[in-house]
Structures are given as structure tokens and as C-alpha cells.
Amino acid sequence: MSEPLHTVYVPRDAAALSVGADETAAAIRAEATRRGIPLRIVRNGSRGMLWLETLVEVETPEGRVAYGPVMAEDVAGLFDAGFLEGADHALTHGLTEKIPYFAKQERLTFARCGIIDPLSVEDYRLHGGFRGLERALAMTPAEIVTEVTESGLRGRGGAGFPTGIKWNTVLNAKADQKYICCNADEGDSGTFADRMIMEGDPFCLIEGMTIAAIAVGATEGYIYIRSEYPHAVATMREAIRLAYDEKWLGDEIHGTGHRFHLDVRVGAGAYICGEETSMLESLEGKRGTVRAKPPLPALEGLFGKPTIVNNVLSLTSVPIILDKGANHYRDFGVGRSRGTLAFQLAGNIKHGGIVEKAFGVTLHELLYEFGGGTITGRPIRAVQAGGPLGAYLPPSLFELPKDYEAFAAVEAMVGHGGIVVFDDSVDMARQARFAMEFCAAESCGKCTPCRIGAVRGVEVMDRIIAGDKVAANITLLNDLCEVMTDGSLCAMGGMTPIPVRSALKHFPEDFTRSPAAVAAE
């Protein structure tokens, strides 16, 4: 071969596949063959600029040049234009890392996602992979826990509990067996960061879990992935197999005395299994009903043994903390919200995707500077932040900084960083009804306020929507919300009132319907 070999990147992320990435990759392969051009196609993860998927990148001396969204039918034209040399074309965006959406981010956890071949250990190492684990292997467990504590990392699953404190509890627990469980039951609408990093940088999760295992003396771990994520399940399983081959998992991790075995378990379509104790029940092969706390899972978790239960993003933040040190991570963020979060712009948004930024970024910046407003071109009327149990927020609160405490002060939550955008066609009474309907469908049924309250909530909302005795029914709705908040065993019933009450508080005009107006609809 006299010609230099061209390298082209085509994502294998599920979102990219959902808009034709496989077809685009096949078209590039076929066109290159037809023209006799030697080509290497790397199936990388997604850069997270999902509106540009399929985002095809071409390696050039100046860096990777982006073209997107590239459909299979665009491919011949791209070859004609000379895209393999990074030439101009209607679909080009120049150097990928200069695209403002990407350039303005602060990528720590997602630093490799979309850049490397997710299933190449060599690529992972070349981009700083396993450096955190190598350092951890030379530290004492207490030193590792201290490093994580000092980083200020809080659980990225939503509750925001300090990760180091949880680890310390497990470290100090006396037991013959301890476990690390990764909660990858990412069921919140508007969230896809767990899926993206599992598909785009799976070794990062394996590395984070192995560090956690060494830190607390655990020798077995499970990744509980929801069944709706078949691509993530396949990628994680293959990555685990490769990690065993390369002795990053197993009985003697890289010649040290450390032992860690890791397995993937698949959920079965129950939202409640994202709650940590339900997930543990499910892992044990039971109905995913919540357990009363105490005992904490840190002391009596999986099979009754001390267990770390952490979210994917918590665990994938650990390698860089160990690699670059606690201070490096803690220097990002505001107040008691340290480091970065992968915000997920979803729903009716022009530029949807992943924006990893330090805490303190405002909703306004995320929605307009990154998101570009709605895709329908209509004004944004409401955003739901923090998943289906999160508050609906009006534009008057968009200057709010993303910070656990600032959000809590207005009865909202950062949660897992999901942001779902609605334009002005949204009916907030219907969204409140849906929150109750969702809770009724997904309640584990163990406690009455959640199981029955949600069903009653749907009935009350139906009467309000029908314009039937609205004032009296709103009073009843508030009572019901209070009972669910105070009386539910876990966050499912306890937080369902948050979207309902926020809709009522910020969008009261959608709830005060007269029977005549309803009849005229």
C-alpha cells in the first residue's frame, strides 16, 4: 500500500445506531472498496452531540474533522468532496474539538467517551486508562477512601450522598465477604449518560469498580443493567471478558494479591429496581421490593453482606480522581457540589446530548447556549429536571445554578442530571397526571401511600382535568401529596408529589379549568 491508510470514526452508540450509524458505516466501507481506497473504520462511542449523529470523524494531521449528521445516502458525496482529507462539505463542522458545544465542556468522566474504540484495551491505556487503578494498587485501602472523600464526590445517582463516607462505612465493616454493586438501572426519562459511558468507555466503569473493591476489601461485584439497554449489556460483557484476558480482573490483578470478580446482571423492566434496596432484592433473584432502612446496604447489603451500591457515573468518576488526585477533581464545582456532572439535554431540544460541566452552570446556559432552545422553534415553557420524580421548572427559575443545595432550596433536584424540555404546547395538568400514572405503574407495592396513593392521584387529576369541583379536588390533591411524601417507604412514592406540586405551583393556570371550557375542547 503506497497510499496512507485513512482512519474514519463512526459511532456504535445506541443513539447513533438509532438514526442509522450502521448503515452509514456500511456505506463508507462499500464506497471505499468501490474506489479502491484503503480505509480503517473505528466504531467509537458517541461524543454526545446527539443531534449530529451519525457524527462521522476523519483523522487528519490537524485533528479529527467532524461531518454530521451523515446518512448512508450522503456518503458518496462526501467522498467526492474529499472528506478523507478533511475537505469542506455542507455537512462539515470543522475540527470536532473546536465545535463550541464540545469545546466549552469540562470533560473529566467522559474524557475518553467518543474518542476511543470502546473495546480496545490498548486504546484505553493510550488515553490514560488504568492509571488510577495502578496508583490504587500501590495505596492502602484507607488511603484510597481518603482520596475519594477529599475529592468531594457525591453519589451521581441522584441522592448526592458523599461517596467517601459510604465507602468508609463498608471499609470498616467486618465481614467474610463484601460486594460492589453498580446501579446501572438508568430508568429516569431524560437520562442516558450511564448508557453512553457503558457503551463508549466500558473499561472506565470496570476500573472504577475495581478501585472501589480494593478500597473496601470486596472481591465480587455486579453491574445491574436495565433490560432496555441491550447494547450496553453486550458492550459491558465483552469489556469484562477482555479485562479478564488482560488480568485487570480475576484472581491476581496484575500480579498483585488483589482479587476481583465482576459480572453483569440484567433487570427486567421495573423502574423501582433503580432504588438501591430494590436492586439488591432483584440481584438476589427476588421481587424488586424496597427494603426498610436501616440496616444500610453498606452494612447489610447484597446477600446480607456489606455492599457498596454506587451509580455508574459515581464509579466512572473514580479513576480520574485516583489518577489526578482529589484536589484536581474538587477544584471543579461550587459550594458542596464538587466536580462535574454529565448533564443530559433531552426532549424538545434543538441540540440534545451530553454536556459535562462543573456544578454551578445554570439551566439557562444549558438550555440556550448549549441546547439552542426547542427543536420545534417554539418558546420553552417548562423543563423537568432530575427525572420523572423531579420538579417541573418555569423560565423564571432558569438562572438557577446547578448545585444540589440551590436546587433543594426551590424544592427541585439535580438528580442524575437529566433535563427534559417542553415547549409551550405542553399541558401541565396532564404532566401532573402522568407523574401519578407512572408511580401507579411502577410502584413496588410494598407500602400503601405509594401503591394506593398514586392510583387515587390519577383519579383526582382526572377530575381536575374534567373541570369537576376543581378547588376541592386541588385541596384533596395537596393532602394526598402530603401523605405520599411523609408516609412512603422510599423515594418512589415520597417524591412523586414533587413533579405534581411543582406543576401546580408554577403552572396553576393549567389546573383551573371550568367544565364549560373542558366541554368545548
Place this chain on the structure above:
Amino acid sequence: MNARSPWSEDRATAVIAANRHLRGALLPMLHALQEEFGCIDEEAIPLLARELNLSRADVHGVVSFYHEFRRSRPGRHTIKVCRAEACQSMNADGLIDHIRRRLKVDFHETTADDAFSLEPVFCLGNCALAPAVMVDETLHGRVSPARFDAIAASTLATEAAR
């Protein structure tokens, strides 16, 4: 394409045995059985109970708890439509109405020609490319009614080409 194997006790016993070494093995066993037979056959319940030293009621309780496990065989293809908030904001409700009319089925039903079973899901993790639909294990984003029709047609065309 959904599994079509008819029930076989020998085959079920083998599938169960292949997962015997796992701790908390019931869910992996149920997934494996569903992959083999398309559903959790009623006759699998006593086999599982015996293997795991559980009561039949315990096993039934687990099967019925999870939305994913079905008790009857689905159509040749399963269509999962997301009806969670992000998809709602992009008019998933309108898409769902279209799909129901087009296929002449409601959720949890199978078309008359046995081609498609329709299931609701809450979130497929494709929230930035809403509305989202999954056909078997293939995810589709930005699904308009017209795009849905094309996806359904190509699913059947692929089947015919086999």
C-alpha cells in the same frame, strides 16, 4: 425476531441447569427461558421452584413482578414504544395513536397476522432523539409516523428475505 421454540421440558431443564452456578439465579434463568421460548411457560414454574428450592408462589411472584416477563408467546416481533416524559415532549402520544391505528392493536396485544406485539416502555435511553421506538433489539430515534411505517415495512421485508 422473537424466539419461537415450542415448549420442551428437556430444553427448559437444560437452560435452567446452565444458570445453576449463579447466585441469585432466578432472574438469569427467567431471561434465558424467555429467550428460548419467547415467554415464561406456565410449566416452567414448578421446574424453577424445584431447582431453587422455592415455592411455586415465590416463582410466580417474581415472574409477575417484572414488566419484561411475559406469560404468553409474543408475535414474531416486539415493538416497544417509549411513553415517558422526554418522548411525550416530542408528541409520543400522537405517534402511539398512529401505531395503534396502523397495527390495529392496543398495548399488550399482538396483531392478527402474529407479526407484531406492541408494548409500552418508560424510557429507552434515547431521550435526545425522541420519540423512540425499539423493534426487537433495534433502537430507532426521531420516529415520525411515516418513519414508523417504513420501519415496520422493512422489518417484514427482512423477514421475507430470509
